[in-house]
Amino acid sequence: MPQLGHRLRKLAAAVAAGLARSGLVVFSRKNQQQETAAGGLRVEVDEFDDAAGGIWLHWDVHPSLRKATIEALREQRLDDPVIAATGRIHEQMASTMLCLLGALGYVAEASDDDYRPFAIKVLSAAV
Template sequence: MNDENEWGLRPLTPSEANRLRELAEAVGEDLGRFGLAMYNREAPDWETAAGGLEIEVDTFDDAAGGIWLHWTVHPALRLASREAHQSGRPNDSVIRAAGHVHERMASAILSMLKALGYVAEDSDDDYRPFAIKVLSGPG
């Protein structure tokens, strides 16, 4: 049995974590065939990368664990949204536009996954708004 970490979270076993990573890789390959560009927050140029689909693999054995898909917009829109938010303009059109794009892309990604036979759902995690959680692969 895996030990809990300092926050009380238990990591998945190595075989469970590998299964999750393999499923995440398959999701990326399948959605890439639909033309979605991949976004990697681990890449050296992540702050200036054009955006795209980010695949997060959370390897803890809790409700928030699993595969999460996030749409990342272009850095210009990210910066403009952040500046509007930090300047106290929550109703700024750029914030509304970014929210609209995230909402529509989440819906499109969920539709693509379902067409491919994946089981997935919209996020109910407050820390992952507009994300999609992949529950299982096709078949």
């Protein structure tokens, strides 16, 4: 398992660097407060050797949009346009990340994990 974790972290770092060079703002837990003011790409490394394990990419919208969406859901305003807009943004950014990863030579797929909606799973390194 330690070797799997090392391999995944190394691949995740390469993916993050490639996407950053493509123009996306990439943040980690270490620099989260500084760079997430406007949202951006979050890279998750799940080191478990199971179907949910691997490298996951998530798009985080601006905190003000995230807060408005959460408030609308909490207040059960399910027809609030902010909910639909946030969903469309996540869909478009997932599609964009897939395109960028393909251009960089990575193999990736859209998430089918209910706990990671709109996420992208990186399957293999650039060739």
